[in-house]
Amino acid sequence: MGDRAFQYEPLERFGEGLTTSRPWNRAALSGVERLNGRVAMIGFAAALIGEELTGRGIVGQLALMLRWLLG
Template identity: 50%
Template sequence: MTSSQPTTAPKLSEPKFGFNDYAERLNGRAAMIGFVAALIVEYVTGQGVLSWLGLM
C-alpha cells in the first residue's frame, strides 16, 4: 500500500495590513499605558500634562 500525498497546498494566512485584531489590541494596550502615565505625571507634579509640557 502506498502512502497518499495531499492533493492541495496548505492554506497559509495572508499577511495583514491596516486594521486587524493584533494591531487593535496593541494600540489599545499602548493607549492604556499612555493614559496611566499621564495620570502619574499629573499626580506627581500637581500640574496637567499640557502645562507640564509647557503648552499652557
C-alpha cells in the same frame, strides 16, 4: 505565552490587496488593535501619574518638557 500581540507581523499579511474578495486580514488587524489599546492605556496611566507627581495637567507637563528640552 499564547498572546501574539507583541510579535512582529509582516506588512504583507495585513492586506491581501484591494482586488481580492477579502482585502484585509482581520486576524492580523485585531492583534494590532489590541496592542494599540494596551499602549493607549499605558499612556493614559502615565499621564495620570505625571499629573499626580507634578501637580500640573497635560499642558503644564508639556510646557515643563519643552522647557527641559530647550534648556
